Amino acid sequence: MAGLAVRIESLVKEYGRLRALDGVSFEIREGELFALLGPNGAGKTTTIRILSGLTRPTAGRVWFFEKDIFRESLAAKRMVGLVPQAVNLDLELTLWENLLIHGLLFGMSRRAIAQRAEELLRFAELWERRNQRVRTLSGGMKRRLLIIRALLHAPRILFMDEPTVGLDPHIRRRLWGLIKQIQTKGTTILLTTHYIEEAEFLADRVAFLDRGRIVALDTPQNFIQTLGEVAVDVVTSEGLKTYYFRNRGEAEREAMKLSKQGESVTLRRINLEDAFIHFTGRKV
Numbered sequence: 001m002a003g004l005a006v007r008i009e010s011l012v013k014e015y016g017r018l019r020a021l022d023g024v025s026f027e028i029r030e031g032e033l034f035a036l037l038g039p040n041g042a043g044k045t046t047t048i049r050i051l052s053g054l055t056r057p058t059a060g061r062v063w064f065f066e067k068d069i070f071r072e073s074l075a076a077k078r079m080v081g082l083v084p085q086a087v088n089l090d091l092e093l094t095l096w097e098n099l100l101i102h103g104l105l106f107g108m109s110r111r112a113i114a115q116r117a118e119e120l121l122r123f124a125e126l127w128e129r130r131n132q133r134v135r136t137l138s139g140g141m142k143r144r145l146l147i148i149r150a151l152l153h154a155p156r157i158l159f160m161d162e163p164t165v166g167l168d169p170h171i172r173r174r175l176w177g178l179i180k181q182i183q184t185k186g187t188t189i190l191l192t193t194h195y196i197e198e199a200e201f202l203a204d205r206v207a208f209l210d211r212g213r214i215v216a217l218d219t220p221q222n223f224i225q226t227l228g229e230v231a232v233d234v235v236t237s238e239g240l241k242t243y244y245f246r247n248r249g250e251a252e253r254e255a256m257k258l259s260k261q262g263e264s265v266t267l268r269r270i271n272l273e274d275a276f277i278h279f280t281g282r283k284v
């Protein structure tokens with residue numbers, strides 16, 4: 001059984017009178033891909049900022065591989081790579097130069113940087129473009145560069161804050177492939193997202209964050225199974241109602257009954273969005 005990569009205990013973050021995080025605790029196992037899913041303002045970025053050493057919590061403790069990150073902050077920083085929400089690359093420099101600067105900031109030798117940069121640029125299919133200015137890249141390419149920059153110093157843990165926000169669906173899927181490959185190579189990943197299908201596709205476990213609190217935490221499969229297997233959506237004069245059933249037979253019987261009453265009925269598989277609405281009482 002894999003050890004613990006991240007242990008977070010009772011994190012609180014206050015901005016004046018606003019409690020952005022209200023006692024957040026969870027653990028991430030080594031090699032796991034863990035998603036923090038929540039609506040805007042839930043506290044996802046605040047959590048990532050604390051874990052990356054960009055801001056201090058009001059209270060709470062965090063360990064990476066059993067090292068207290070506030071007591072051993074330098075060692076902790078070297079263990080993590082951060083993919084921020086905003087594309088903070090230097091647009092006037094080339095891809096290669098962006099990676100070089102990052103490596104030097106992390107105290108890597110030029111030789112080690114060159115070796116690792118080549119490996120990662122090839123991995124992200126950006127090698128041919130290494131001498132282009134970042135300005136000339138598409139949105140999806142910039143995101144790929146942002147991800148490999150975070151991996152340059154070979155961190156054991158990768159934090160990704162909304163890595164696919166605002167991208168077209170096919171570019172998002174390509175990034176999902178890349179993220180999965182990074183996990184396969186052994187990196188522990190924490191990502192935040194408000195795209196439910198992203199969490200459902202990528203994550204081993206998902207925590208629903210709502211107004212600074214974790215309201216539910218489990219694997220996508222377990223969340224879905226808690227509700228059942230098949231959902232029946234019914235459009236009524238009062239709006240859309242959804243009913244959950246353990247199997248298709250039960251769902252079909254109920255759907256038949258409702259259609260006979262003249263209701264408009266659709267059957268579908270239960271997904272993580274159903275679970276999210278069930279646990280938070282609202283949409284992402």
Ligand SMILES: Nc1ncnc2c1ncn2[C@@H]1O[C@H](COP(=O)(O)OP(=O)(O)OP(=O)(O)O)[C@@H](O)[C@H]1O
Binds near residue numbers: 020046
């Ligand atoms: N520096 C700050 N000063 C004051 N309030 C802040 C600050 N940073 C975040 N907040 C507030 O804390 C709460 C949580 O914000 P946070 O950015 O962590 O949410 P989020 O889940 O990442 O949302 P989003 O998806 O919009 O990035 C919000 O109410 C936000 O307005």
